[in-house]
Amino acid sequence: MISVLKKLYQFAGEEQKNIKKSIFWGFFYAVFHMFQVGAIYFVILALTSGNKTYHAAWTALLLLVVSIAGRAIINRFTQLQQTHAGYFMVANKRIEIGDKLKRIPMGYFNAKSLGEITGISTTVLDVVESNGPVVLVNILSGFINSIVFLLCVFGFDWRIGLLALAGTVLYLFITSVMEKKSASVTPRRQESEAQLVDAVLEQIQGMSVIKSFNLTGKGDRRVREALEYNRKSNLDIERLFTPYMVAQELSLHLFSVLIMGAGIIFCLNGNMTLSDALMTVVISFLVFSQIQSTGSAVSLLRVVGSSIDHADQIDEIPEMDSTGRTIYPKKHDISFDHIDFSYDRRPILKNVNVTIPDRTTTAIIGPSGSGKTTLCSLIARFWDVDSGSIRIGGTDIREYTLESLMDQISMVFQNVYLFADTIENNIKFGKPDATHEQVVAAAKKACCHDFISALPDGYDTVIGEGGATLSGGEKQRISIARAMLKNAPIIIFDEATANVDPENEDKLQKAMEELMRDKTILMIAHRLKTVQKADQILVLDGGRIAQKGTHEELKDMPGIYRDFLEVRKEAAGWKL
Numbered sequence: 001m002i003s004v005l006k007k008l009y010q011f012a013g014e015e016q017k018n019i020k021k022s023i024f025w026g027f028f029y030a031v032f033h034m035f036q037v038g039a040i041y042f043v044i045l046a047l048t049s050g051n052k053t054y055h056a057a058w059t060a061l062l063l064l065v066v067s068i069a070g071r072a073i074i075n076r077f078t079q080l081q082q083t084h085a086g087y088f089m090v091a092n093k094r095i096e097i098g099d100k101l102k103r104i105p106m107g108y109f110n111a112k113s114l115g116e117i118t119g120i121s122t123t124v125l126d127v128v129e130s131n132g133p134v135v136l137v138n139i140l141s142g143f144i145n146s147i148v149f150l151l152c153v154f155g156f157d158w159r160i161g162l163l164a165l166a167g168t169v170l171y172l173f174i175t176s177v178m179e180k181k182s183a184s185v186t187p188r189r190q191e192s193e194a195q196l197v198d199a200v201l202e203q204i205q206g207m208s209v210i211k212s213f214n215l216t217g218k219g220d221r222r223v224r225e226a227l228e229y230n231r232k233s234n235l236d237i238e239r240l241f242t243p244y245m246v247a248q249e250l251s252l253h254l255f256s257v258l259i260m261g262a263g264i265i266f267c268l269n270g271n272m273t274l275s276d277a278l279m280t281v282v283i284s285f286l287v288f289s290q291i292q293s294t295g296s297a298v299s300l301l302r303v304v305g306s307s308i309d310h311a312d313q314i315d316e317i318p319e320m321d322s323t324g325r326t327i328y329p330k331k332h333d334i335s336f337d338h339i340d341f342s343y344d345r346r347p348i349l350k351n352v353n354v355t356i357p358d359r360t361t362t363a364i365i366g367p368s369g370s371g372k373t374t375l376c377s378l379i380a381r382f383w384d385v386d387s388g389s390i391r392i393g394g395t396d397i398r399e400y401t402l403e404s405l406m407d408q409i410s411m412v413f414q415n416v417y418l419f420a421d422t423i424e425n426n427i428k429f430g431k432p433d434a435t436h437e438q439v440v441a442a443a444k445k446a447c448c449h450d451f452i453s454a455l456p457d458g459y460d461t462v463i464g465e466g467g468a469t470l471s472g473g474e475k476q477r478i479s480i481a482r483a484m485l486k487n488a489p490i491i492i493f494d495e496a497t498a499n500v501d502p503e504n505e506d507k508l509q510k511a512m513e514e515l516m517r518d519k520t521i522l523m524i525a526h527r528l529k530t531v532q533k534a535d536q537i538l539v540l541d542g543g544r545i546a547q548k549g550t551h552e553e554l555k556d557m558p559g560i561y562r563d564f565l566e567v568r569k570e571a572a573g574w575k576l
């Protein structure tokens with residue numbers, strides 16, 4: 001239990017000061033609580049001594065008022081401190097996770113699903129946010145307050161003190177056994193919650209497919225299974241905890257009765273005054289209240305601890321960018337030096353050895369699955385090569401910091417992702433300090449100014465998550481405007497013509513030509529015109545460079561490119 005408390009305290013980071021304050025004020029809360037006990041004692045003394053004056057009643061009333069007001073004020077401050085600590089310690093962790101995810105290989109997103117990461121950032125951290133500081137403060141101040149109360153009881157009567165101590169020790173023993181047992185079931189609950197988030201996310205993302213295949217009602221099998229697993233793991237926790245909770249309750253009730261009985265017996269035997277015996281009855285009701293609230297917090301502590309472990313798993317993923325330098329090369333030629341690359345253990349690119357000279361355009365073509373997208377992704381270090389090296393301006397890309405590497409590159413892919421934000425902010429994504437005029441200029445060059453201006457809120461129009469409220473062609477042109485504004489010297493381009501109507505295709509083409517001027521371009525080409533105009537054509541086949549040259553050099557040479565030209569429109573699996 002102590003190790004989990006330490007872990008939680010360390011997790012709080014900068015918020016430790018608020019937690020410390022909360023515990024400090026928690027001590028005074030207990031002192032004000034003792035005023036209430038004092039008030040009762042005053043009344044009992046007055047009633048049993050026969051000295052029935054208003055003085056005792058007023059004193060008791062004053063003590064009660066001070067006790068209630070003091071606790072109310074302290075409660076208000078500690079609640080604020082705890083909410084602040086909970087919110088900020090988790091907000092900091094969420095920002096840390098976001099930063100971390102930018103620095104890890106994309107392969108992680110294959111192995112760990114989106115749902116797992118979403119689950120950690122939402123439900124898992126929510127548990128820490130809403131319970132972490134409360135649990136920590138309740139346990140620590142609960143212990144301090146119990147000790148203070150016990151010392152007072154010992155001061156009052158050592159025999160009653162011993163009974164109260166025995167009850168407390170028994171209660172803590174049962175609590176600690178329960179806490180250890182819970183270690184075996186709480187991680188399973190975390191896992192089931194992450195699975196549930198994963199299943200729900202997948203269902204929402206695939207909703208259009210579910211609807212189009214009329215699978216409503218059947219498509220939620222994974223969600224149902226995840227719900228069932230979640231229900232079962234929650235019930236397992238309850239089943240495991242219930243007997244211990246009953247034992248906790250019984251032990252405290254037993255010792256309350258023993259304390260009460262002892263007071264009465266001592267009084268009857270003449271070993272205790274009537275007023276002290278009455279006070280003992282009062283003590284029997286109050287003495288365990290603090291330790292009881294500590295006990296309930298302990299059962300939550302394990303859940304919070306295992307949530308922290310779950311969230312900390314993300315820290316253990318090795319980062320890609322630990323040794324990079326900030327480099328801004330003068331030239332932006334890209335060279336692939338005998339590179340091999342596999343996804344897990346499946347070889348995809350084999351001995352690729354080619355250079356893309358500075359400020360030239362290289363078109364990559366090849367059958368679906370030949371490795372075109374993979375080759376492009378390696379330049380931005382979405383993954384690292386297995387062997388060989390990729391250099392930009394003569395320097396291995398692994399020597400760049402991720403920031404300085406990404407400053408050299410703009411990527412425009414077919415699947416454009418736009419954030420649920422204004423169009424202006426989406427265009428400014430690669431250059432957040434750009435002015436409105438610069439945004440408009442980029443949008444004009446990318447042929448999207450007209451359709452943006454026609455929207456009711458123009459550049460301030462908020463687009464749906466992923467660009468849901470725009471057409472495919474509009475999204476692509478916005479992503480080109482984004483790349484134009486960033487003005488990186490290297491453009492990696494998936495020439496997108498699929499699902500774009502002829503009018504949009506012309507506009508897209510114009511936008512692309514504008515973007516490509518004076519840049520080093522690596523383009524997955526789909527249009528014959530683009531391929532013919534390229535300074536260099538790479539033909540990828542089965543992860544190898546099968547042919548390399550200009551259109552003029554390759555068009556009459558026997559080989560894949562010539563076959564491709566001849567049958568380009570009919571050939572299955574080729575994209576044009």
Ligand SMILES: Nc1ncnc2c1ncn2[C@@H]1O[C@H](COP(=O)(O)OP(=O)(O)OP(=O)(O)O)[C@@H](O)[C@H]1O
Binds near residue numbers: 110368575
């Ligand atoms: N993230 C990934 N994890 C594992 N395998 C992958 C991943 N991405 C692609 N692959 C596999 O690697 C191979 C090459 O894929 P890649 O997308 O690079 O081909 P491509 O030539 O761009 O195809 P297309 O023209 O259809 O877009 C394919 O067999 C694909 O299944």
